[in-house]
Amino acid sequence: MRPSFNRPSARRIVLSLAIVSMGLALPGCTRIRTHQGYLVDKLLVDSIQPGIDNRTSVEGTLGRPTFASQFGEQQWYYVSRDTKQLAFSNPKASDQTIIRVRFDPAGNVVGVDRAGMEKIANISPEGDKTPTLGRKRSFFEDVFGNIGAVGAGGAGGGGGNPDNTGPNGS
Template sequence: MRQFSRQSRSGRLLLAGGLVALALGMSGCTRIRTHQGYQVDKLLVDSIQPGIDNRASVEGTLGRPTFAAQFGDQDWYYVSRDMRALAFSNPKPVAQTVLRVRFDAAGNVTAVDRMGLEQVARISPSGDKTPTLGRHRSLLDEIFGNIGAVGAGGMGGMGGGGSNTGGGPNGS
């Protein structure tokens, strides 16, 4: 009878350990959702009116922009992006909003534009090597290619006799 209870205890421990391992393994397959950037509030964004608002009122309503135009201070951008990833995969954008507020020279709002995920450019790199100009050398050329090049003329050093006694700027 004791032998049977030992086997059932070890079976229970093995089953419990298996369930714990399965639970931990399944937790790695959960979806991870993240938000990056500005929290878009539709009511606040809709309250910005061209011809009525200026830089100060936009900053008071929406806050500081994510970034401003590179040349000049005519456009402010508010960027918001929702991302999703599965376990250890690369995150993919699910939704994106880029709000552009345009100003005139006096600082008054001239337009408010919205752009979404359709404006995101998708690029795919070609291959895993970057093409470069120059010679293509093998591994053996790289290792043994400099044999005999040490001390060759024109490779640095003093070149001629090693003395500077001429009429140059340092010698007299």
């Protein structure tokens, strides 16, 4: 007589494997939250006073800006963005703060402005082609379209004056 073992039934094995696979798959469906850019401290930003502070004091209080303007009046920008993403989908902005510090030519603070989510531009492409202006040419027209145009009169190259006379006809 054989010794009897407590063998789990096939139903239990399948159920156990299903629970384990769901346990491994669920973390892939969790929402990913990220922060990019400047960490905004409202108290520090509110402490910047127009007419009192200058570039040095702003850098000492807020740190180096995310980026500075290159042309026109001098401006520093501090950009902060929080995003949410579900598994493999594209991240979506959940919060954004843009702080702009404006300076006069002497380097003194003229103003501090704030903006938020209203500055986000939503660009959604249509289809798989980018609309362009100009002629609509096929691939073969692009490749073979210039055959015969090289050296044609008025088209550049060297073929504009067949008798090689000077500009005055001499």
